[in-house]
Every structure is written in structure tokens, then in C-alpha cells.
Amino acid sequence: MTAPTPQPAAGRPAALELDDVEVAVPDGDGTRTILAGVALEVRRGELVTIAGRSGAGKSTLLAVAGLLRRPDRGEVTIAGRPTSGLSGRERTVVRRDHVAVVHQSAQLFPSLTAVEQLELVAHIRGRLDRAARERARALLAEVGLAHRMDALPAHLSGGERQRVAVARALMAEPSVLLADEPTAALDPERGQEILDLLAVETRERDLATVVVTHDPVTRSWPDRRLELRGGRLHEAGGPGDDGALT
Amino acid sequence: MRRRAVPKEDEMYLGLRDLRVARARFALVGATIALVALLSTVLSGLANGLVDDGISGLRALPITHLTFREGADSSFSRSTLTPDQLAVFESAPGVECTPVGVAFLNATSDDGGTTVDIALFGIEPDGFLAEDTAVDDRIEGGLLLDEELADEVDVGQTLTIPGANASMPVVGFVPAGTYGHVPMAFTSLDEWQRIQYGDDARGRVSALALRVDDGVDLDALDRTAGTETGTREDAFVGSPGYSAETATMTLIRGFLLVVSALVVGAFFTVWTVQRTRQIGLLKAMGASTAYVLRDALGQLAVVLLGAVVVGTALGLAAGALVDDEAPFHFTVRSVATSAVALLLTGLAGGLTAVRRIASVDPAISLAAEQ
Numbered sequence A: 001m002t003a004p005t006p007q008p009a010a011g012r013p014a015a016l017e018l019d020d021v022e023v024a025v026p027d028g029d030g031t032r033t034i035l036a037g038v039a040l041e042v043r044r045g046e047l048v049t050i051a052g053r054s055g056a057g058k059s060t061l062l063a064v065a066g067l068l069r070r071p072d073r074g075e076v077t078i079a080g081r082p083t084s085g086l087s088g089r090e091r092t093v094v095r096r097d098h099v100a101v102v103h104q105s106a107q108l109f110p111s112l113t114a115v116e117q118l119e120l121v122a123h124i125r126g127r128l129d130r131a132a133r134e135r136a137r138a139l140l141a142e143v144g145l146a147h148r149m150d151a152l153p154a155h156l157s158g159g160e161r162q163r164v165a166v167a168r169a170l171m172a173e174p175s176v177l178l179a180d181e182p183t184a185a186l187d188p189e190r191g192q193e194i195l196d197l198l199a200v201e202t203r204e205r206d207l208a209t210v211v212v213t214h215d216p217v218t219r220s221w222p223d224r225r226l227e228l229r230g231g232r233l234h235e236a237g238g239p240g241d242d243g244a245l246t
Numbered sequence B: 001m002r003r004r005a006v007p008k009e010d011e012m013y014l015g016l017r018d019l020r021v022a023r024a025r026f027a028l029v030g031a032t033i034a035l036v037a038l039l040s041t042v043l044s045g046l047a048n049g050l051v052d053d054g055i056s057g058l059r060a061l062p063i064t065h066l067t068f069r070e071g072a073d074s075s076f077s078r079s080t081l082t083p084d085q086l087a088v089f090e091s092a093p094g095v096e097c098t099p100v101g102v103a104f105l106n107a108t109s110d111d112g113g114t115t116v117d118i119a120l121f122g123i124e125p126d127g128f129l130a131e132d133t134a135v136d137d138r139i140e141g142g143l144l145l146d147e148e149l150a151d152e153v154d155v156g157q158t159l160t161i162p163g164a165n166a167s168m169p170v171v172g173f174v175p176a177g178t179y180g181h182v183p184m185a186f187t188s189l190d191e192w193q194r195i196q197y198g199d200d201a202r203g204r205v206s207a208l209a210l211r212v213d214d215g216v217d218l219d220a221l222d223r224t225a226g227t228e229t230g231t232r233e234d235a236f237v238g239s240p241g242y243s244a245e246t247a248t249m250t251l252i253r254g255f256l257l258v259v260s261a262l263v264v265g266a267f268f269t270v271w272t273v274q275r276t277r278q279i280g281l282l283k284a285m286g287a288s289t290a291y292v293l294r295d296a297l298g299q300l301a302v303v304l305l306g307a308v309v310v311g312t313a314l315g316l317a318a319g320a321l322v323d324d325e326a327p328f329h330f331t332v333r334s335v336a337t338s339a340v341a342l343l344l345t346g347l348a349g350g351l352t353a354v355r356r357i358a359s360v361d362p363a364i365s366l367a368a369e370q
Helices: A058-065 A086-100 A115-126 A132-140 A158-171 A190-204 A215-221 B013-021 B022-062 B082-091 B146-149 B188-195 B219-223 B234-238 B242-274 B276-284 B287-323 B330-358 B362-366
Strands: A015-028 A030-043 A046-051 A073-078 A100-102 A176-180 A210-212 A224-229 A232-235 B065-069 B095-109 B115-122 B145-148 B156-163 B164-172 B182-188 B207-212 B227-231
Touching: A015 A132, A015 A210, A030 A046, A030 A058, A030 A073, A030 A210, A030 A232, A046 A190, A046 B095, A046 B156, A058 A176, A058 A210, A058 B362, A086 A100, A100 A190, A115 A132, A115 A158, A132 A158, A132 B013, A132 B146, A132 B207, A158 A190, A158 A232, A176 A190, A190 A210, A210 B164, A210 B234, B013 B022, B013 B287, B022 B234, B022 B242, B022 B287, B065 B082, B065 B145, B065 B234, B082 B095, B082 B146, B082 B207, B082 B219, B082 B330, B095 B188, B145 B146, B145 B156, B164 B188, B227 B234, B234 B242, B242 B276, B242 B287, B242 B330, B276 B287, B287 B330
Parallel strands: A046 A210, A046 A224, A100 A176, A176 A210, B115 B182, B145 B164
Antiparallel strands: A015 A030, A015 A073, A224 A232, B065 B207, B065 B227, B095 B115, B095 B156, B095 B207, B145 B182, B156 B164
């Protein structure tokens, strides 16, 4: 699979918006600010990478963007819907209907075959019918796993597991796709394949994709490269760091 | 009617597949619960058998109440009633009354080859106890024995009561049952009084068997006669060993239920803790807490139900195998009660484990793997 040419996303609607997001965590007697007024807008069809040192707050940012964690301040808008005023149950529904996450090390369910990993997504939505089963098989075929449908995770290679994870995320038909270090457990070649796959799917399915990674291979294809440093997002254009975005 | 989008058998998606893949793990806890169910069923049969052994004869009597001497605590051996006391009940409207003598005796065959223990009931040949049972006037001058003794003595054989200088022929066998763990035997009240008191009976009996209409003031009769009257079932406690046996069995079964709850609770606690990351992932994928709980509880129910059914079946089989060696008696009610109690306590134990699902943070799915 070859990396697609970036397509201009300007003018398309934003599927993910973070506005003045702040998160602090307890640290000894005081608190430590992880995210200090972060602003981010990711439009449909746009792929953004966020790099940062270990402990910089990348996973926290992803958790906030994926409605897995409430920020201490600020607003997260998913598919045009502000979420700060939503109840926990309402946030779960928004997450279920609009957000999918590709986790580090795939995080597949050990007792489910590749195709069942995808069917579970439909089951959670109460829509596991024949069409959903066919769609699950089609998605696995699309990521090159037509011959591994009935394999358990223990019998899949690292690259295959991550492909299943991507297919599982796509099964949710999300507006926002978040990937948390998706290449961390892969060799460079397999890692590149996964990132290419994410880029292709972002374009083809008009997703707003955020990939948290420190992998240099990503530099060839994202629309924007950002770096999380000091609780703020910066353009990651080079050593000069052309200034914080927020 | 609206058609379900999700097939019923797929209500529990992940839990069923966990059972399929982690068979050995679930088989282990299932086998443990099945053993508890087996024990519980066997004890239930044993408890029933012991109870039957103690009071089956009394339970079969066509009476509603029994009257004992005041303070006798429903024990025939502690109770002696006089003709005056009998007269109080005989004259009471709405009360049908017949005197009963009960004694635990040892009888030996005339050739000295056979010795049997019997609970000898002396009853009036023309009273309702004789009329409404298989007992008949053969008891005048003879012994009608419970059919359990048919293997040990024969009709026509004479049994001697040592110490009472009394000998009586065996005149037949009836399904009398047992009382105080020994087979019952019937003779006439006159014969019983002769064995018990010799020539000085003065009309004394052990108790009164009653059939009482609704609305009769038995307390008033007891106050007049200096007696205490209770239902037939109340009198079960007077059977030797009855209270101790029932209490012991209840205690053991109670402990088994606690053990079951602890085993199930411990297993599912460990299982839930091990699955914490998976649970977080499910929630991150949009599964509600109710969805995850339903999945976990369904899994718990399948394990419990399967194990209890297997264990109960094995218990019934074990009981049937040793039926001749021990007083086993199964009833649908007692077996079902035992199984349902085990299911409920197991569920309670499991519930305390899976309730922690509610507190799992979906953000844990993003934490770096350990």
C-alpha cells in the first residue's frame, strides 16, 4: 500500500474541535498541568499527527478528544456537537456513534476471532444482523486479512493484529478516528503499512484522524504534524519550532 | 411485533466466546461449584431421609393434632395421660379423640434368632386410627409390624418383649413407617398397657390422637385437662434426635452455600480484575455499563447453571447408589430448593465481584501496556 498524497481539507467541516482544553493532575501537594489551553481543529478527510516526549500528555489529549476523560476546562466538539454539558451516558452515545480508537498494541479481545472483533462493534450498537456480518468480512478483506477471518489474536502477527484493530475502528463508521501509538509494537516496515492504511482510510472515508506517534515515518504523509510540548500544541516543522498553536 | 435486531442467543457476545476459549479455566470453577452442588444434593437427600426415618410413621397417621401431658415437649416417653384427661377431650364438641400408647421396645423371636427394635403403638381396635389405616382388629392379641421388618420375621412367629413377660404373635405387615428411626408396630391399647404397666395400668396412655374441627378452643381444653396440644407437625420435634439432626443438616447446608458464594465470588473477582483493561476497552468502544454488566452476569449465570445442574444430577445418582446403605430420600421440592439456593448464593457471590465493572474507567484502555 502506498502513502496517498495529502488532500486539502480546508473548507470541509471540522469533525473534531478542542477549544481551550485544560487538564491538570495531582502532583504531590499541588497539581501539574498536562494540557494548558489546547486548541485543535481536525476537519473531515484530514490526518493530523501529534508527537511528544513520553509523559508530555499525548494519551491524555487523546482521552479528552475521545470523550474518555472530561477536561478540567474547555470544550470538545464532536461532529458539531459540544460535549461539555453532556451526561456520562450521553457522552458514551456520542463516543459510540462518532469516535473510534486504534489502540497501542491493537488491544484485541483474546477470545474473539478477527471477524468477531468487528462483529462486536455492531453488537454493542444492537445492530449485529446479516448486513453487519458481511460488512465485517468486507472490511477485513479490505485491510488484507480475508484469509485470517477466523484466527484468534494469539495466532495473528503484530501487523495483522493492528490491521484488525484498524478494521474494527472503521466498523464503527466514525467521524473521528484516534490512533494511540499504533506502530509502537511493530517493526518499521509493518508500522509504515499501518500508517499508510490509516492515511488511505482517512481520505476514502472522510475521517478526521489524529495519530499520536513519535514514529518518524509519519513525516511523509500527514496533512499536519504537531508536537505536544509544555502542555501546548506546536507546529512540528523543524528545529525552529514556529511557535505554539495555542 | 417488532423483530429483534440481535438474535437472542447473541445477547451475550463476548461472555459466550470467553467461555468457549477459556474452557479450562471455567471448567475448573464449574467443577468446584458442581462438587458443592453434589454435596448439597446428597445432604438434602440425607436430611430428608433422616427426617423420614424419624417421623414418617407419625406423618402418615390420619390425625390433625396430638395431646401430651403438660411439659412433655411432644415426647411420648415423657407423657402419661389419665382417663380423666381423656374424658375432657372425648366430651368436647368438634373433637374426635382416641388414646395412644407409645413405647420403644426390643423384641426377640421365640427361637432367640432374631431381635428387632420397634416403636410400639398401642391403639384402640375400634378407634379411628385403626379404622382409617391398614391396621385392623388383628392387633387384638397380636403385632402388626411395619413392612420393613418382613425380611427379618415371619407372620406367625412369636415375639417376646424381654422384661415385660409378654409374648405376641406377628399377625401381619402394614406400611406403617418409622418413628424415632425404628420401625413402627401396632398392637391393641390393652396389650400395650399390659406390656407397659403390667396389671397396674389404671387406664394410663401416652397421648391422645385428635381430629379437630376448625374453631375448637384447644387452649381451653388444655387448661382444663392439664395437657398441651399441638399439630401433628409440631409433634415431630418430640421424635428422638429430630431437632439435632435437622439443625445439623441445616448448618452443614448453610456452610455449603457460604462456601459456594465465596468460591464463585473469588473466581469472578479475579476474573473481573484480570479483564479490567478489556472492560475499559469495551466502554471506550461505546458499550454502556449495563451492556458490560449484562455480558458478565450472563457468563456467570451460564457457569452457575451448568455446574449446579451437573452437580445436582451427580448428587441424585450418588444418592441412588447408596440408597440401601443410608436413609436417603429425595423430593422434587427439596432438590429444587437446594439447587435454587445454590444458584442464588452463587449469584450473590458473583454479583459482588462483577459490580466493580461499573467503576472501570474507559480511559484505562489508553494506558500504556504493562
